[in-house]
Amino acid sequence: MYKESTNVVVKHLVNRLRDVRTASNEFRLTIEEISRMIASEALENFPTITTNINTWQGPLDVEMLEVQKIVLVPILRAGEPMLTGILKTLPYAKSGFLAMKRDEKTSLSKLFYENIPNLEDKTVLLLDPMVATGGSLIDAITYLKEKGAKKILSLNVLGSPYGVQKVQEAHPDVDIYIAQIDERLDENNYIRPGLGDAGDRAFNTSH
Numbered sequence: 001m002y003k004e005s006t007n008v009v010v011k012h013l014v015n016r017l018r019d020v021r022t023a024s025n026e027f028r029l030t031i032e033e034i035s036r037m038i039a040s041e042a043l044e045n046f047p048t049i050t051t052n053i054n055t056w057q058g059p060l061d062v063e064m065l066e067v068q069k070i071v072l073v074p075i076l077r078a079g080e081p082m083l084t085g086i087l088k089t090l091p092y093a094k095s096g097f098l099a100m101k102r103d104e105k106t107s108l109s110k111l112f113y114e115n116i117p118n119l120e121d122k123t124v125l126l127l128d129p130m131v132a133t134g135g136s137l138i139d140a141i142t143y144l145k146e147k148g149a150k151k152i153l154s155l156n157v158l159g160s161p162y163g164v165q166k167v168q169e170a171h172p173d174v175d176i177y178i179a180q181i182d183e184r185l186d187e188n189n190y191i192r193p194g195l196g197d198a199g200d201r202a203f204n205t206s207h
């Protein structure tokens with residue numbers, strides 16, 4: 001299944017990303033903010049554990065998210081601000097890394113580096129702002145499954161209808177939480193209206 005956010009603040013922030021005046025620093029901070037809100041939506045039904053803590057009035061049993069069961073995996077580069085944002089909310093989550101690049105001629109993704117912790121009993125939050133053809137996300141999920149992932153939630157900012165459908169067809173067990181699904185994929189496999197190249201926008205390499 002996929003869930004597109006209906007939150008008006010999320011939509012507002014996505015539109016800040018589209019504006020060409022939004023320079024790299026603000027662009028990354030906005031991705032951080034959107035990611036924290038999408039993570040809240042994705043974790044709404046995540047298991048909690050009763051924990052005894054000391055409060056100002058003494059011991060108290062409270063329900064806490066089972067953060068030790070979460071592994072955050074950004075797809076670099078563009079996924080990096082998503083990791084930074086969510087780690088501010090969940091500083092004790094573990095992180096793994098996939099560095100992938102889409103060949104802009106063939107649109108096929110290539111994996112350059114990986115560092116994935118043990119995924120036994122874990123839920124992976126896979127982080128990539130953009131789902132264009134869906135190829136990078138499909139390959140990343142396939143790789144994580146080979147590494148033992150049983151449960152993967154995909155957190156994304158912008159998708160094309162085509163890409164989101166392709167990911168669902170390839171991996172129907174993966175739930176997608178996305179801020180906005182745009183109109184279409186263009187002839188160069190870019191999302192329209194979209195925001196351009198998220199990695200270039202985030203790291204100031206557009207020109």
Ligand SMILES: O=P(O)(O)OC[C@H]1O[C@H](OP(=O)(O)OP(=O)(O)O)[C@H](O)[C@@H]1O
Pocket residue numbers: 075076077078079100101102103107109128129130131132133134135136137163189197198199200
């Ligand atoms: O759905 P797809 O057609 O595979 O395209 C989406 C991919 O393209 C972008 O990364 P890119 O390859 O540009 O790498 P970057 O993060 O280094 O810019 C984006 O972050 C996705 O990973």
Ligand SMILES: O=c1cc[nH]c(=O)[nH]1
Pocket residue numbers: 078130132189190191192194195196197198199
């Ligand atoms: O629109 C797109 C497509 C792929 N990658 C991006 O960053 N943006």
Ligand SMILES: [Mg+2]
Pocket residue numbers: 078197198199200
């Ligand atoms: Mg890029």
